[in-house]
Amino acid sequence: MAVSDHVDLATFMAGVKKRNPGQTEFIQAVQEVAQDIYGFIDDKEEYHAAQILRRMAEPDRVISFRVCWEDDNHNIRVQRGYRIQNNNAIGPYKGGIRFHPSVTESVLKFLAFEQTFKNSLTGLPMGGGKGGANFNPRGKSDSEVMRFCQSFMTELYRHIGPDTDVPAGDIGVGGREIGYMFGQYKRITNRWEGVLTGKGQEYGGSQMRPEATGYGAVYFMQNMLKHAGHDVEGKTAVISGSGNVATHAAEKITQLGGKVLTLSDSGGFIHDPDGISQEKIDFVKQLKTVKRGRISEYCDEFKGASFHEGKRPWDVTCDLALPCATQNELNEAEAAALVKNGVQAVSEGANMPTTLEGVKVFHDAKILYGPGKAANAGGVAVSGLEMSQNSERISWNHERLGEMLTELMEGIHEKCVEYGEHDGHVDYVKGANIAGFKKVADAMLAFGVV
Numbered sequence: 400m401a402v403s404d405h406v407d408l409a410t411f412m413a414g415v416k417k418r419n420p421g422q423t424e425f426i427q428a429v430q431e432v433a434q435d436i437y438g439f440i441d442d443k444e445e446y447h448a449a450q451i452l453r454r455m456a457e458p459d460r461v462i463s464f465r466v467c468w469e470d471d472n473h474n475i476r477v478q479r480g481y482r483i484q485n486n487n488a489i490g491p492y493k494g495g496i497r498f499h500p501s502v503t504e505s506v507l508k509f510l511a512f513e514q515t516f517k518n519s520l521t522g523l524p525m526g527g528g529k530g531g532a533n534f535n536p537r538g539k540s541d542s543e544v545m546r547f548c549q550s551f552m553t554e555l556y557r558h559i560g561p562d563t564d565v566p567a568g569d570i571g572v573g574g575r576e577i578g579y580m581f582g583q584y585k586r587i588t589n590r591w592e593g594v595l596t597g598k599g600q601e602y603g604g605s606q607m608r609p610e611a612t613g614y615g616a617v618y619f620m621q622n623m624l625k626h627a628g629h630d631v632e633g634k635t636a637v638i639s640g641s642g643n644v645a646t647h648a649a650e651k652i653t654q655l656g657g658k659v660l661t662l663s664d665s666g667g668f669i670h671d672p673d674g675i676s677q678e679k680i681d682f683v684k685q686l687k688t689v690k691r692g693r694i695s696e697y698c699d700e701f702k703g704a705s706f707h708e709g710k711r712p713w714d715v716t717c718d719l720a721l722p723c724a725t726q727n728e729l730n731e732a733e734a735a736a737l738v739k740n741g742v743q744a745v746s747e748g749a750n751m752p753t754t755l756e757g758v759k760v761f762h763d764a765k766i767l768y769g770p771g772k773a774a775n776a777g778g779v780a781v782s783g784l785e786m787s788q789n790s791e792r793i794s795w796n797h798e799r800l801g802e803m804l805t806e807l808m809e810g811i812h813e814k815c816v817e818y819g820e821h822d823g824h825v826d827y828v829k830g831a832n833i834a835g836f837k838k839v840a841d842a843m844l845a846f847g848v849v
């Protein structure tokens with residue numbers, strides 16, 4: 400009989416900090432999960448005895464590699480690439496690839512850890528992984544991006560596969576980059592298979608995948624509001640970011656009769672009191688994915704709007720807030736400003752956009768707060784559907800996928816309510832953490848000591 404190692408939360412976290420020195424984002428993500436899981440497993444000795452949480456917080460594999468490429472001026476450039484394979488208990492590793500100068504092992508480990516819970520919540524058979532590189536696509540030519548993507552895949556291909564690990568997009572990785580990487584994988588392996596998701600419609604991509612994360616985050620918000628007896632219609636929304644997630648979140652809020660007031664990028668935010676209509680959203684999509692310009696250019700086009708350089712949008716009074724840019728973009732003071740100005744619901748399109756202190760402000764104020772691992776799971780859920788379509792060599796239509804996304808987000812909301820509701824209030828963080836944990840943990844118990 401194994402001797403139980405039933406350490407308390409503080410001792411557990413001290414161990415995580417000691418084993419991952421300086422990895423602040425990773426430690427933050429584990430802390431946020433561990434505080435809920437400790438409450439849940441308090442009377443469940445089997446999880447302690449099998450060291451389940453400790454095993455989940457130790458990635459199965461951290462792969463790090465050199466990515467060498469040549470820029471347009473024939474300079475040789477060297478970047479660091481990664482793939483973190485966190486946990487494959489319930490399915491192949493699955494999660495995006497991020498190209499951004501801020502990418503470090505800590506950032507990708509936090510994302511792979513979060514992804515494990517998120518993917519479990521979808522109910523689909525996907526484990527958790529994440530990858531990326533400290534490559535900055537901004538200002539690079541298409542051929543530079545292509546050469547970088549090809550070099551990145553020249554190492555990555557040996558670690559992935561449709562039943563092993565299936566990457567997708569994330570910050571700095573959209574349709575263009577996925578195309579270059581898929582082409583290189585196919586060239587090296589001579590296999591056409593569903594090894595990446597977020598592919599173009601012409602070569603096995605799923606309908607609804609581009610929209611899925613942003614739409615899903617709004618559906619999650621809609622579900623939270625509905626559960627509390629409210630609706631999106633007629634409400635004002637503040638959104639950060641202006642990439643894939645932000646623009647599609649803005650689109651769905653607008654379609655549901657809400658009014659979007661802001662969008663942002665790393666240079667600042669734009670505030671449009673008239674509301675960011677579909678026509679304006681289309682302009683932003685074109686600006687960001689084709690022209691690859693800055694959000695400040697919005698104000699040259701639409702005169703009623705103002706640009707706030709170097710600022711984030713959380714001081715703008717609103718009913719709904721959707722952080723859709725990056726981690727730790729909403730701090731304690733900003734959360735307090737939102738609450739003071741009467742925000743009703745926050746739905747996180749980004750991963751861990753709110754600091755631990757900010758989350759506490761939302762928690763104490765008892766507002767409707769949907770954490771990223773639940774609220775933005777629509778993207779990876781439709782990625783899971785893309786994998787199914789590729790395996791079956793068929794494709795489903797837009798309408799069918801739209802219905803499936805709606806149902807998946809309802810299912811995730813229900814799981815959060817099941818594990819997070821207490822005295823008429825839903826703690827969505829707790830609900831998401833426990834529901835996500837339980838499925839992976841029970842699968843790990845079934846495997847014994849591996």
Ligand code: NDP
Binds near residue numbers: 568776
């Ligand atoms: P994009 O690359 O399409 O857009 C990213 C946006 O965030 C840009 O507006 C970018 O501005 C801004 N941004 C990035 N880094 C920073 C920063 N350090 N400070 C301020 N703004 C920043 O990425 P996505 O829309 O795909 O991703 C946004 C978030 O959503 C990320 O947290 C991602 O992990 C998460 N997510 C994405 C999913 C997907 O399917 N794509 C699925 C689930 C979550 P700039 O152009 O100035 O860099």
Ligand code: 2IT
Binds near residue numbers: 517569775
């Ligand atoms: O954070 C995320 O869930 C993503 N970037 C999408 C992952 C995926 O595999 O579609």
